[in-house]
Amino acid sequence: MFSNSHIGIDLGTANILVYIKNKGIVLNEPSVVAIDIHTNSVLAIGNEAKDMVGKTPENIVAIRPLKDGVIADYQVTIDLLKHIMKKVNKKNGISLRKPNVVVCTPSGATSVERRAIHDAVKSFGAKQVDLIEETVAAAIGADLPVSEPTANVVVDIGGGTTEVAIISFGGVVTSRSIRVGGDQLDEDIVAFVRKKYNFLIGYRTAENIKMEIGYALVDHEDQNMDIRGRDLVTGLPKTVTLSSYEIQDAIKDSMLSILDAIRHTLENCPPELSGDIVDRGITLTGGGALLNGIQEWLSEEIFVPVHIAPNPLESVAIGTGRSLEIIQKLQKSKRLS
Numbered sequence: 109m110f111s112n113s114h115i116g117i118d119l120g121t122a123n124i125l126v127y128i129k130n131k132g133i134v135l136n137e138p139s140v141v142a143i144d145i146h147t148n149s150v151l152a153i154g155n156e157a158k159d160m161v162g163k164t165p166e167n168i169v170a171i172r173p174l175k176d177g178v179i180a181d182y183q184v185t186i187d188l189l190k191h192i193m194k195k196v197n198k199k200n201g202i203s204l205r206k207p208n209v210v211v212c213t214p215s216g217a218t219s220v221e222r223r224a225i226h227d228a229v230k231s232f233g234a235k236q237v238d239l240i241e242e243t244v245a246a247a248i249g250a251d252l253p254v255s256e257p258t259a260n261v262v263v264d265i266g267g268g269t270t271e272v273a274i275i276s277f278g279g280v281v282t283s284r285s286i287r288v289g290g291d292q293l294d295e296d297i298v299a300f301v302r303k304k305y306n307f308l309i310g311y312r313t314a315e316n317i318k319m320e321i322g323y324a325l326v327d328h329e330d331q332n333m334d335i336r337g338r339d340l341v342t343g344l345p346k347t348v349t350l351s352s353y354e355i356q357d358a359i360k361d362s363m364l365s366i367l368d369a370i371r372h373t374l375e376n377c378p379p380e381l382s383g384d385i386v387d388r389g390i391t392l393t394g395g396g397a398l399l400n401g402i403q404e405w406l407s408e409e410i411f412v413p414v415h416i417a418p419n420p421l422e423s424v425a426i427g428t429g430r431s432l433e434i435i436q437k438l439q440k441s442k443r444l445s
Contacts (some may be wrong), residue, residue, distance in 0.1 A: 116210045116428030117195075118245070119225060121174050122267025122290060122395065124188070125422060126196050127429030129414075133422055135196050139267075141188050143171045144172045148183075153191045161377040162310045174270035177214035177242070178221040179228060206235035209309035212245040212428050216285030235268045239247050240431050241280060242266075242268040242424055249365075249427030250417035254278055259381035259388065263370055264424065265396020267291050270366050271375040274381060284369045284378040290395050293318050293359045300358035302340070305348050309337040318359070319398075321352040323407035325363055328352065366396075367409055374410065389413030 116127040121138075125134040130261040135153030145152055146167050150211060161170045173184035196224065209229050213222050222239055229237045243262045252260040255278045264271040268289045273283035297314040302305050309317075313335055321331045331352040339346040370390070376387060389412045392402065396421035417423045 109224075114208045116245075116343065116425060116430075116432060116434050117210055117212075117227075118425035119174060119177075119213075119229075120266055120424070121172065121177050121269070123205070123421075124288045125425035126192065128196075128381050129424045129429060129432065132429075133425055134199065135190070135192060135328065136276075136422070136425075137195075138315055139172055139174050140170055141173060141184050142168055143184065144168055150187045150191065154195075155186055156314075157370055161312060173261065176289075177266060178217050178268075181222045182224060182228060185228045186231050189228060193232055206233060208236045208238075208432070209234040209353055209431050210238045210240055210428050212242040212424055213239050214278065214285050215243055215271050215273060215283045216269065216287075240271075240428060241273070243271045243283060243429035243432060244275055245393070245425075246417070246423045247272075247273075247275050247427065248421035248430050249405065249419075249425065250391050250393055252391060259377065259384035261385055261388075261390040263349070263366075263390055263392050263394075263397075265289055265366065265392065265394040265399075266424075267395065270369055270394075272369050274373060274377050276381060276386075281381065282373055282377065284373045286365060288362050288365045288369075290315075290318070292362050293322065293396075293399075296321075296359045296362055297355060300354070301335075301337070301348070301350070304354075306340045307337050307346065307348050308340055309335060313337065317350065317355060320352070321355055321400075322359065323352055323356045323400045325356065325360060325401040326401040326405045328401060357441055363405075370406070370410060385412055391415045393417040393420045395421055423443070 112298045114129050116268050124139050128134050138158040140157040142152040142160045157170050159417050175180040176427040213317050247254045247260050247262045254275050257277050260275045262273050271285050272279045294311050294314040301309050321333045332349050334347050334349050335346050353401040392434040397416050403414045
């Protein structure tokens, strides 16, 4: 049996999730850190830090130390992890001394990026750190039979990256990772509103627009949303009404990039596994799986069934936690041999 000192971490660009055996997901907070640049001290992390974005004095900046699923600011990531683990300990009344940790990494991460993730987790006191590919973790978390010799296609649309992989017999047969995800869609919306209306909005507003009236490239009933921001001509606050078809147009190129990555992966599928994909289809995980109309749009474009994981936002974290058992079994079999 595992003790509580075995944990799984989904080190995402947008959110960090922590999974503990027998307790499930115990923490889910934004990967944001608020820092005082004069003293270099961490003022807040997670939800508190996210609430500060765009609302702080000049000496306080809210940053994301993870970009495109990998570490962009090493020291801040270590601080973030330390605060996260303290929060987990306090919240659950348990002691996580020298835990064994499994962390997911993007398929496209280089060996240097993987090493940085490994070292960052190790430095906050982990006894042992194992890395698992994000798509394999997502497939395990979505209850797909990854250890069987059948094709499991996972499309994980996260904050920083979209990962597409065909998994069979516990390993990745072919995969593709592109640095387009939820963050890119937010940036597309900000750029579109600025260009069309000479109007400046923040990324949090863009994220709300995406969640409320963002649609994949499907026909739908037009919806409107009033947003507040700053007029770039007068410099004064202003309200603008946006339609869902405008937002659809703004994110079109990024959505086509995601579709292209899925097609490219399916084209590289071994013929023996192609029949499984026709029958079983693909499974969507990550926050991007919640975009309005994405299931309908993808099934029309790639002619195979498209399923959304039971809990797309938490699939990777759940799979990371569950994979502890698989990794321990592998290590046991290695010792026996």
